[in-house]
Amino acid sequence: MMIPRVRSKSSQWPLTGPGMRFLWLGLALLLPGCSSGPPPAPASTITFTDAQARQTKGVLEDLAGETPRDPNFTLELLPPDGIRWDTLEDAVNFAVGIPELEMAVTQGRDRSQDVRVFHLVDAHDFPACITVRRTDSSPGFEVDVLVGPDPTESFSRRKAERIRKRVEQAIIRYGRIRRVPAFNASMASPMNEDSSTLVEAGFHDELTLLYPDTDATDAPREWTSDTARGWLAGVHLLVQPQDIPSTGVRVTDEQGRTVDGLAIYRIHDVPVEENTGLDSRTEQFKGSVNPHVVRRAPFQIYEAIEPLALHDGEVIVSRTEGPIAYRLEVQSDEPGSRVLLVDVTPDVDDAPLEWTVRTHDWASPSRQSLGFGYTNWFSPSLIARYHDVELWSDAFWPVLVAYAELMARGGQDTFWMKWPDFFERDGDRWVLNEARLDRFIRIFLDAGLYRIEGAPIARRPGGDWSSSTLELSIPRVPANDPEGRLLLADMAGQLSAFMSSRGWTDQWVQHIADEPTDVNAEAYRLVAEQMHELLPGVPIMEATMTRSLSGAVDIWCPKVNKYQENRAFFDARRAEGDQVWTYTCLAPGGPWLNRLMDQERLRSVYFAWAAMTFDVDGYLHWGLNHYKADPFEQSVVDHPAMPGTTNKLPAGDTHVVFPGPDGPWSSTRFEAQRIGLEDLAALQALKRSDPQACQRIVDSIFRGYDDWEDDVETYRQQRRALLEAVASAASD
Structure with missing residues (x-):
């Protein structure tokens, strides 16, 4: 804003035109040393570093929009609370312009002198409405946000709260006055010093x-x-x-x-x-x-x-x-x-x-006392391939130890073993390699894991989901034909004797065929009946959503969304003595808990919090290290059953650890799930001492697999309250 400076008549120069020119000529003759002006100042040896230059530029840009504070001018100054009403739209655009939101103001209007309304959309025309009102209480304004076609949806409410916090912070930031500090030599560095270091x-x-x-x-x-x-x-x-x-x-x-x-x-x-x-x-x-x-x-x-x-x-x-x-x-x-x-x-x-x-x-008490199972299926052959060792060779076992230790660090208490890795053909018989299996299991038990999970022993023939039959994984014969039943009885008998001789039977659970449906439920039930006879006391565990297997399955493992939608059925199974775990894979998407790369890491944390809300017994995922491509270079891969189509596995579905040059690397998702398991131990302790306080903390941030708090700061506040509460209870 240009402000003209007006002089009074008494302050104007009395000589103008030719008179002024003669005056300057006389002064030049009398003062010859002044005719050329003072000598130029020497070149400065001080320069700003890149960082200091950016910092100073930021300060100057902030000051460029400030109201002048020269006392000679009667201009409107900023209000005492520091809120600049005429930059509200800039503040709102700044708040919602981050990549996680990618929204922009399409219209702003004043509803009154103290109320301004902004309408926004994102790149996909997802709408939002922000209302800012002046108030007398600190910070001098309030912000209301409505998001989406249905603002009452849990996702819309969470997003609205996130936007509200960012807009509030941005308004305060835009109203904050910053002043340039007095210059001193310590703010800069000599030109001959490397300012890029x-x-x-x-x-x-x-x-x-x-x-x-x-x-x-x-x-x-x-x-x-x-x-x-x-x-x-x-x-x-x-x-x-x-x-x-x-x-x-x-x-x-x-x-x-x-x-x-x-x-x-x-x-x-x-x-x-x-x-x-x-x-x-x-x-x-x-x-x-x-x-x-x-x-x-x-x-x-x-x-x-x-x-x-x-x-x-x-x-x-x-x-x-x-x-x-x-x-x-x-x-x-x-x-x-x-x-x-x-x-x-x-x-x-x-x-x-x-x-x-x-x-x-x-x-915390011991991991085993948590009572919440956690398994990530892994591939020994891919461990060997990505670490350039021969499977089951002497060089392989130390690498497997490193994977077992990482799993234990992440809170995993369950590890699977695949029958084809340990049974070898000997003529017409499949014989258990007891030495290999013994070494394999002891590695995980020594690392701190506890539950031994037998991998599925049968599959759909040719991967055909329309087939009503099952075939054994080894050898590939119909599971319910006489040959298949004899082979299964022989292998199960060998494995049962092996587990019993080492006292591991009580730690063993067994799968039959992954994700059975109503289509193959009858074939599954026949195999389950045989397995219950062959392995008394060994629970049958399965990832399934069909209700047709009551009595055949002992540990149910539905997807998180299917569990929540059919909770009454699964509660009834629990009442009959069954356990209920949940799992995720390439589904579900949307607002549901999963642990994919383009989702909040809090989702991984909340799998354990769900155990408090729903009393579920564990969590299963198929992908510890089932890489379909170099995981450092490619995250989204073709579905193995439909390569070259739009059927893709989403980013991170195949793996939650990475193959480093000297062993496995963790990930931010894997660590987040560990944090959730720590929380669960504290929640269980608080529930024993103060159930109401525990429920208040849980309800404040987790209400369902699709209804949870996505603000990390809010989660941290509740976690701090949880730790303070359990520490206080422990000291009483």
């Missing part, structure tokens, strides 16, 4: 999604993590190098000593080529847009977690394109708070980042 760094919650285009400069340098004795506390650190060959991260305590129980990881980004479908697979399968994903594909996301070797509490990482994402992790056994200092070198800020780990005085 700096990095910027900040903390992020381990459940918050990070991408290569995440702004590393807009993150806090102080962080607090709440944990319990014996748990793993974690935080993510995003570092933006400035054209330097490597960066270092060192973690110490406040006295500069190395930290016991510390681990540092690097998180690598992987692709998400297509979004998960609204009900299953990917969007192209049915052509429907899924509004419940975190970001529109294609994109890269930080997901694969590489362990790094520590040297005196420090790691050095070579720079690649984009930010470097780290995971910092520590296990605390003593209650109380401790501050860990995180030095990132070379850093824009000389002061270290501060990570406060607050350990509550409560410890």
Whole structure:
């Protein structure tokens, strides 16, 4: 805004025109040294670094929109609360313009002097309405948000709350006044110093999604993590190098000593080529847009977690394109708070980042006492292939140990064993390789897993879902023909004797055929009757949605959406003594819990919270490492049954760990599920001491497999309340 400066008549120059020119000529003759003006100032030897230049530019851009505060002018100043009403639309667009929302204002209008309404849509014409009202109470305004054609849907309510929080923060940010600090030499560096040898760094919650285009400069340098004795506390650190060959991260305590129980990881980004479908697979399968994903594909996301070797509490990482994402992790056994200092070198800020780990005085019972099963099916042959060892060779077993230890770390208590891996043909008979199976099982038991899960022993002939019969996996003969029944009896007898001799029968559950339906239910029932006779006391477990197998199946495992839709049936089965687990795979999509890459990591956390709401007994997934392509290069793959079609497996369905060069790597999804299991232990403890308090915490963030809180900060608040409550109860 240009403001003309008006002088009074008494302040105007008395000489103008020719008189003024003679005056200047006389002054020039009398003062010859002034005719050329003062000598130029010497060139500055001070320059801003790239980071300081960006910071200063940001301050100047903020100031460019401020109301002038010159006391000589009577202009409208900002209100005391710092809210600038004329930048509301800019603030709203800023709040909803992130990739996770991708919305924009299409219309804004004043309903009154104190109420403004904005209408928005996203790229798929998904609507929203935001109303901002002035108020007398802090922060000086309130925001209401309605989302979607039906704002009462749980997904719409969650998205509306997320938008509301972001808009509120953006309005405050746009109204905040920032002033340029007085310049001093410490703000700049000499020109002959390499100004590119700096990095910027900040903390992020381990459940918050990070991408290569995440702004590393807009993150806090102080962080607090709440944990319990014996748990793993974690935080993510995003570092933006400035054209330097490597960066270092060192973690110490406040006295500069190395930290016991510390681990540092690097998180690598992987692709998400297509979004998960609204009900299953990917969007192209049915052509429907899924509004419940975190970001529109294609994109890269930080997901694969590489362990790094520590040297005196420090790691050095070579720079690649984009930010470097780290995971910092520590296990605390003593209650109380401790501050860990995180030095990132070379850093824009000389002061270290501060990570406060607050350990509550409560410890979980053993994993086995949790009473919640968890299994990820895995492929020994793919372990061998991706780690370049021969299956069952001496070199294979140490790699399998590493996988077993990672499964145990992730909270898995159940591991499967596939009969074809341990039965070998000897003439007309299939003979159990007892030495191999014994070594295999002991590896997982020694790692801390408990339940032995016999993989399906039968299948649909040729993968034909319309077939009413089943065939054995080895040998491939009809399961209910006399030959098949004799072979099954012989193999089951050998395996039963093996388990009994080692005292493992009570830890054994057995599948028959994966996902039986009404079409093959009768064939399944006949095999189940034989197995119950051959293996008394060994429960039959199956992923199935058919109701036709009551009495044949002992451990039911429906998809999460089918369980919730048919809860009365499964509750009745529990009343009869059966167990009920749930599972996910390429379905369901939409708002339902699953653990796919383009979904919130909180979904993985909440599988265990569902155990408190629905009292389910476990969770199953088919894909620990069933790679169909290099998982670092491709996440969405063809469905094996229909290659080259629109029938795809969504990103992350085939795997939740990655094959690193020296062993398996975890993932952000795998760690999130571990966090949920930690929560379940605390919830169970609180339920025993204060059931009402436990229910209040659960209801505040989880109400159903499709109705849950997606705000990480809100989840953290409730988790902190949970830990405080169990610690208080334990001290009474």
